[in-house]
Amino acid sequence: MWYDLMAESYKKLIVQRLEEVKQKNKHIAAIYNNYSKLGEALERKHKYGTTHTGGYSKENEELQRVKDEMAELYRSKCQNDQRLINANHAITEYERKTSELMAEKIKLEATSSQLSGRYARIEVELHKIRIDNEQLNDERIATNTTVTMLTKQIQEMENDRIHFLNKIRELNETRIDLLNAEVAQEEQRRHSRVQEMITNVVQDVTEKDFKLEAMLKRMPETNASGDLLLGDSLPSRAEFNFECDEGEVNDVHWLDGETFATGGSDRKIKIWKTDGHGGQTRIDSLAGSNAALTRIDYDRDRKFLIASSNDKNVRIWNLDTSRLMSTLSGHADQVTCIKFYQSHSAVSGSADRVIKIWDLQNQRCSRSLFPASKILDVATNMGGSPSLFASGHFDKKLRFYDGRSTDPVKTVEMGGRITSLDVTMSGCELLISTRDDTITMIDLRTFQTVHCYSAENYRTSSDLSRVVLSSGNEYVAAGSSNGSIFIWNKESTKLEKRLSSSSDNAIFSLSWNPTGYGLLSSSKQKVVTLWK
Numbered sequence: 001m002w003y004d005l006m007a008e009s010y011k012k013l014i015v016q017r018l019e020e021v022k023q024k025n026k027h028i029a030a031i032y033n034n035y036s037k038l039g040e041a042l043e044r045k046h047k048y049g050t051t052h053t054g055g056y057s058k059e060n061e062e063l064q065r066v067k068d069e070m071a072e073l074y075r076s077k078c079q080n081d082q083r084l085i086n087a088n089h090a091i092t093e094y095e096r097k098t099s100e101l102m103a104e105k106i107k108l109e110a111t112s113s114q115l116s117g118r119y120a121r122i123e124v125e126l127h128k129i130r131i132d133n134e135q136l137n138d139e140r141i142a143t144n145t146t147v148t149m150l151t152k153q154i155q156e157m158e159n160d161r162i163h164f165l166n167k168i169r170e171l172n173e174t175r176i177d178l179l180n181a182e183v184a185q186e187e188q189r190r191h192s193r194v195q196e197m198i199t200n201v202v203q204d205v206t207e208k209d210f211k212l213e214a215m216l217k218r219m220p221e222t223n224a225s226g227d228l229l230l231g232d233s234l235p236s237r238a239e240f241n242f243e244c245d246e247g248e249v250n251d252v253h254w255l256d257g258e259t260f261a262t263g264g265s266d267r268k269i270k271i272w273k274t275d276g277h278g279g280q281t282r283i284d285s286l287a288g289s290n291a292a293l294t295r296i297d298y299d300r301d302r303k304f305l306i307a308s309s310n311d312k313n314v315r316i317w318n319l320d321t322s323r324l325m326s327t328l329s330g331h332a333d334q335v336t337c338i339k340f341y342q343s344h345s346a347v348s349g350s351a352d353r354v355i356k357i358w359d360l361q362n363q364r365c366s367r368s369l370f371p372a373s374k375i376l377d378v379a380t381n382m383g384g385s386p387s388l389f390a391s392g393h394f395d396k397k398l399r400f401y402d403g404r405s406t407d408p409v410k411t412v413e414m415g416g417r418i419t420s421l422d423v424t425m426s427g428c429e430l431l432i433s434t435r436d437d438t439i440t441m442i443d444l445r446t447f448q449t450v451h452c453y454s455a456e457n458y459r460t461s462s463d464l465s466r467v468v469l470s471s472g473n474e475y476v477a478a479g480s481s482n483g484s485i486f487i488w489n490k491e492s493t494k495l496e497k498r499l500s501s502s503s504d505n506a507i508f509s510l511s512w513n514p515t516g517y518g519l520l521s522s523s524k525q526k527v528v529t530l531w532k
Contacts, residue, residue, distance in 0.1 A: 017087055176361055186303065186320075232474040232516040234487065234497055235531035239518070240278050241502070242528060244270060249522035250464065251509045253296040255305075255319070259283070260511065260520055262528055263293035263307055269317070274530065286317045288324040294464065295337045295377075297346075304360075306346055308335035314348050314358065326363045330356055336464060339389075341380045341403070347389055349375025355391055357403055369406055371399055376463055377420050382444055383427020390430060392418025394463070398432060400447075410447055414440070420466045424473050431476060433467040435460050439478055441490070453478075453488045455495050461506035461524075471516040479507020485521055485531070499531055 247265030254260045255271070263269045271284035291311035298305050303319045314328040314335055333352035341347040345366070346358045355369040355378070374394035382388045387403045394417045399408040416436030423430055429450065432440045437460050441451035459481040467478040475496065476488045485499040485507060501507075505523040512519050519531040 014091060017084075172362070179361075186301075232470040232472040232512075233518075233532070234475065235499065235519045236497065237532060238499075238501070239530040239532045240280060241530070242280065243526045244272070244282075244528045247526055248292070248524050249508065249526055249528060250292060250294050251296045251466065252511050252520045252522040252528055253298055253509075254511045254513055254520065255298050256300070257513060257515045261296055261298070261305060262522060263296050264522070264526070265292040267291060267293065267309075269293060269296065269305065269307055271319070272528075280530075284319075284322050286322060286324070288315050288317075288327070289313075291334070294335065295339075297339050299340050304340075306338050306340060308338040308348055310334040312350070314338055314346065316360065326360075328358050328363065328365070330365045330368075336375060337377045339378050339380045341389060342386055345403070347378050347380060347403075349378050349391055351375075355401070367403065367406070369401060371397075371408070373397065376418055377466075379421035379423050379430060381423055381427055382430075388444075390421055392421050392432065396434070412442070412447055416460075417463065419460060419463050422467060422469050424469055425471075426473075431467060431469055433460060433465065433478060435463065439467055439476060439488075441476075451490070451493050453493050455486050455488075455498070457482065457484065458486050461508060464508065465506075466509040468510045468512050470512045471514050475512075477510050477512065477519060479510055479521055479523075481506045483507060483523065485510070485519070501527075501529060503527070 244262050249262050249264040252260060252262050259273050261269050261271050267289045269286040270282055272280045273283050274280050289309045291309050293307050293309050295308045305317045305319055308314050312331045316325045318325050331350040331352050333350050335348050335350045338346060338348045344361045346360060348356050351374050353372055353374055355375055356365045357367040359366040371393060375391050377392045379390045389401055391399050396414050396417050398412040398414055398418055400410040402409050414434050416434035418432055418434055420433040428444050430442050430444055437458055439453040440449055443450050453476055461479055461481040465479060469476060474490055476490050478486050480486060483501045483504040487497040489496050505525045507521050507523055509522045521529045
């Protein structure tokens with residue numbers, strides 16, 4: 001519509017200008033007509049002649065004047081024509097600009113239409129957002145109310161937890177008092193049994209026993225565990241072998257001269273008793289672990305058995321009651337080794353590269369050490385310092401720690417990753433097994449190597465294979481990956497014996513009988529063998 005109005009106004013402007021030109025040229029047309037008439041009259045006069053010379057002169061002047069006026073009028077006409085041309089050009093330019101403006105107007109109208117549609121959509125979305133915001137605000141208010149209520153419940157639960165912790169602390173103190181009383185009673189019973197045994201032995205001694213008595217006086221009476229030692233006997237045959245577990249037997253450990261414990265992938269510790277006639281009987285089974293057991297240690301004085309497990313925990317059982325006393329949690333990966341340490345402590349090592357010292361009375365971790373390498377075995381009961389213990393690592397380093405500090409007091413580099421540690425009865429020497437198929441004895445007073453043991457066909461069976469010293473410290477025994485057991489003389493390092501089993505399954509663990517007579521071995525395929 002706006003375009004039509006513009007076109008109509010331009011038409012009126014053109015017609016108006018043409019009328020103005022017509023009005024301006026009207027008197028020119030009259031003069032031109034008069035000039036034409038005068039010219040015709042003059043031609044007639046020339047044609048027919050005249051006697052009025054004065055009149056002719058007047059007419060010439062009048063004609064000249066008319067010519068001049070005609071020339072002036074022609075100039076005016078040319079100027080007017082030029083103005084008309086210019087006006088036409090201006091009109092053409094206006095029409096072009098009008099077309100451009102109209103095209104721009106159409107584009108702007110399309111853009112305006114798009115913006116109007118977008119504005120309408122935004123209005124709808126904004127309305128929806130307002131509704132959602134109101135719903136969220138209602139939900140926020142409800143959530144704040146719920147949070148306030150839950151916070152109040154948490155505070156009440158925290159108060160209850162503190163109350164229960166206080167109760168647990170009181171019960172723990174009572175339990176510790178009972179345990180101390182039980183330990184004291186057990187010590188008293190043990191002392192009474194020892195006194196009774198001594199009395200019986202003294203009463204049974206006759207004149208025929210003088211020679212045996214003289215021999216016994218020349219030997220150590222008991223080993224570190226309190227068992228009577230008659231001297232180490234070099235085993236030569238298998239007394240018995242049996243399948244004791246449902247899978248691999250990772251560790252075997254003598255508890256006394258007739259009783260031993262086994263632990264492995266069936267997640268139970270089984271207690272066995274030998275009958276002295278080539279047989280054995282299972283007398284107990286200790287449950288509680290959720291994964292395979294890796295190492296066993298035994299505290300004879302308190303009748304406590306401790307074991308490490310692949311479920312990241314350490315557990316303690318009372319063998320008198322066959323009851324699980326506590327589960328020690330804190331490691332982030334499988335626990336590879338455990339040993340009793342000092343009077344009421346234990347040391348554990350794990351694949352998480354952390355060593356933990358456990359307070360067994362309070363059932364908590366008293367210190368964590370970070371050697372930055374996987375721990376494969378630990379050793380305690382070192383004679384030089386009761387607080388000293390050693391750890392063998394995957395990075396081939398043997399580290400010695402004082403339980404009162406966090407950094408190792410000594411580090412020794414070995415030839416391969418360390419799989420097993422065992423301390424001599426005197427506590428002055430340490431036996432070390434490494435994956436380079438060698439066994440080393442070092443002096444704990446100088447940290448220098450004193451003996452090395454190896455054999456042509458000996459191969460370390462695994463990262464957790466266990467080597468042991470005999471009860472009287474006369475021999476060194478190690479199981480091989482081919483199922484054989486190699487026994488060396490401790491002092492001369494001579495290979496004294498090679499025991500071959502009926503199968504070629506790797507030997508994982510060994511334990512020498514506290515009396516010195518009998519060697520237990522456990523293999524990968526759930527077989528335990530007693531060698532005598």
